[in-house]
Amino acid sequence: xxxxxxxxxxxxxxxxxxxxxxxxxxxxxxxxxxxxxxxxxxxxxxxxxxxxxxxxxxxxxxxxxxxxxxxxxxxxxxxxxxxxxxxxxxxxxxxxxxxxxxxxxxxxxxxxxxxxxxxxxxxxxxxxxxxxxxxxxxxxxxxxxxxxxxxxxxxxxxxxxxxxxxxxxxxxxxxxxxxxxxxxxxxxxxxxxxxxxxxxxxxxxxxxxxxxxxxxxxxxxxxxxxxxxxxxxxxxxxxxxxxxxxxxxxxxxxxxxxxxxxxxxxxxxxxxxxxxxxxxxxxxxxxxxxxxxxxxxxxxxxxxxxxxxxxxxxxxxxxxxxxxxxxxxxxxxxxxxxxxxxxxxxxxxxxxxxxxxxxxxxxxxxxxxxxxxxxxxxxxxxxxxxxxxxxxxxxxx
Amino acid sequence: xxxxxxxxxxxxxxxxxxxxxxxxxxxxxxxxxxxxxxxxxxxxxxxxxxxxxxxxxxxxxxxxxxxxxxxxxxxxxxxxxxxxxxxxxxxxxxxxxxxxxxxxxxxxxxxxxxxxxxxxxxxxxxxxxxxxxx
Numbered sequence: 001x002x003x004x005x006x007x008x009x010x011x012x013x014x015x016x017x018x019x020x021x022x023x024x025x026x027x028x029x030x031x032x033x034x035x036x037x038x039x040x041x042x043x044x045x046x047x048x049x050x051x052x053x054x055x056x057x058x059x060x061x062x063x064x065x066x067x068x069x070x071x072x073x074x075x076x077x078x079x080x081x082x083x084x085x086x087x088x089x090x091x092x093x094x095x096x097x098x099x100x101x102x103x104x105x106x107x108x109x110x111x112x113x114x115x116x117x118x119x120x121x122x123x124x125x126x127x128x129x130x131x132x133x134x135x136x137x138x139x140x141x142x143x144x145x146x147x148x149x150x151x152x153x154x155x156x157x158x159x160x161x162x163x164x165x166x167x168x169x170x171x172x173x174x175x176x177x178x179x180x181x182x183x184x185x186x187x188x189x190x191x192x193x194x195x196x197x198x199x200x201x202x203x204x205x206x207x208x209x210x211x212x213x214x215x216x217x218x219x220x221x222x223x224x225x226x227x228x229x230x231x232x233x234x235x236x237x238x239x240x241x242x243x244x245x246x247x248x249x250x251x252x253x254x255x256x257x258x259x260x261x262x263x264x265x266x267x268x269x270x271x272x273x274x275x276x277x278x279x280x281x282x283x284x285x286x287x288x289x290x291x292x293x294x295x296x297x298x299x300x301x302x303x304x305x306x307x308x309x310x311x312x313x314x315x316x317x318x319x320x321x322x323x324x325x326x327x328x329x330x331x332x333x334x335x336x337x338x339x340x341x342x343x344x345x346x347x348x349x350x351x352x353x354x355x356x357x358x359x360x361x362x363x364x365x366x367x368x369x370x371x372x373x374x375x376x377x378x379x380x381x382x383x384x385x386x387x388x389x390x391x392x393x394x395x396x397x
Numbered sequence: 398x399x400x401x402x403x404x405x406x407x408x409x410x411x412x413x414x415x416x417x418x419x420x421x422x423x424x425x426x427x428x429x430x431x432x433x434x435x436x437x438x439x440x441x442x443x444x445x446x447x448x449x450x451x452x453x454x455x456x457x458x459x460x461x462x463x464x465x466x467x468x469x470x471x472x473x474x475x476x477x478x479x480x481x482x483x484x485x486x487x488x489x490x491x492x493x494x495x496x497x498x499x500x501x502x503x504x505x506x507x508x509x510x511x512x513x514x515x516x517x518x519x520x521x522x523x524x525x526x527x528x529x530x531x
Contacts, residue, residue, distance in 0.1 A: 070446055
C-alpha cells in the first residue's frame, strides 16, 4: 500500500515515503502546516488522506506537577508513569515540605496527587488545598489512598479520581494513570491549532512521537542486532529522550509491564536547547578533559560551525550517560556496566560518524566507569525505530 | 499490625529475610517485605506509605552499621512517632557482645536491637512492646 509517514519534531520534519526517508529543517517563522506544504507539496500531492500517517512531538509536551508523600514510592512511581506516557516536563513536591514550596508561575497542564496504600489513614489535609489555591492548573488527578478521596473530592473541583498507583504490596499499578495521561497528551496534540490543521492532509489519528517510539522497543531486535539490556538515546533539537530496559535500573522498586522505561532530559538538545546544553557541559567536571580528548578547546562551545554541532552532540551523549550513571545522583541510576547495546537515534544519527560516536563512548567508559570495553553501539541512521513504531500502531488499529 | 521489613544495604541474605516474613505472617502481621539490598531511605518511605507500626530491619555481619548512621536524620524528616524501630541479625563486624552492640544501635535511633538473638525471641519481644504501647 502507498504510504507516507511524517514526524513533526521541534527542529525537523521527517518524511518516509514508501521507504525513502528525508528530513527538512523547520522554518519557525511560519506555521507547521504551511512549512510542510512549502517543503513537501509535491510529495503530499501523491498521497490521499488515508495514506498519510503523522506523529508529533512539536506541541512542547504537557507540564506536570506531582505532589506525593514520599520520594521513593509516590513521587517515583508517578514520575515513572508520567515519563512513560510521553510527558516531558515534570516537577515534584514532597508533601512534607509543601508549606515551603513555591507555586509554579506558569500554567500546569495536569497536577497529580498521590500517597499511601489503600487502607491507611488520611495523608492529605488543608495544606494541600491551600497550596493548590496558588497553582494555575488545567487538570487534576488523584491516584492515592482511598481514605482521602472523599475529602479531596469535596475540596477540589474537577478532581479526577483513578485507582491507587501504589498497590497493596507497595508495587506500582500504572495502567489507569498511564491511560489517562496518554489520552490527555493526545488531546493536547489534537487541540493545538497548528497540529489540528494537519488533519487536512490525514484522516488517521495523529500520535505523540514518544508513544510511537515506546511501541517500537519490544521489536527493536527485528531491526538491529541489539541485545538486552539496551538503551536508546534520542538526541533531538529541544530535548533528549532515553528509553531503557528496566533490568538496568539500580535499586529497582518498580516493575512496569512493558519492561522499558523512558526518561527525558528537557534542557538537553542541540538546537532549541543549545544554550542549556552548553551550560550543562561547562558545569561538568570532566568537560575540559573531554574537549581536550576530542582535540578542541572550550571556545568551540560558543561557535556555530559544523564542528561545534558535532562536539555538542558528542557532549550530549556524554552528559546523558553521566547523568544516569552512579557518578550522578538523579531520579534514576542505571547499571551501565551491564549494558549490552546502545542505540542512537534522532538528529544525532544524521550528523555523527561511527568513529565520532566510538570516541565519546570510549572516553565515557574509561573515564567514568574505568572500563576498556564499550557496549555495542548501533546508529539508527534511517529513523527505522520511528517507522517501525508508527507501523506497529497502525497494524494494531 | 503492619510491619515493613527487609535487609539493609548491600546485603543479599535472602533466606533470613524470607524466614522473617513467614514468621511475621504466621503471627498475624501484615508484612511489607522490601527484600534484600534495600536502602534505609526506602524503608522509611515504605513506613510512611503504609502507616506501618513496626520497621524491622535485618542484617548480617555488620553491614547495617554504616547504613544506620543516617537513621536519626531520616526519622527527623517525617512524623514517625509511634513507629517501633527494630533491627536484628549479626550486627557486628567480627566478634562483639550485645553489651557493646545494643547501646550503639540504640544511639542510631532503634528502639529494639537483637544482636545474635533467635528470631522467635525477637518477635516475642516486639509483640510485648506493641502490647505495652497499645
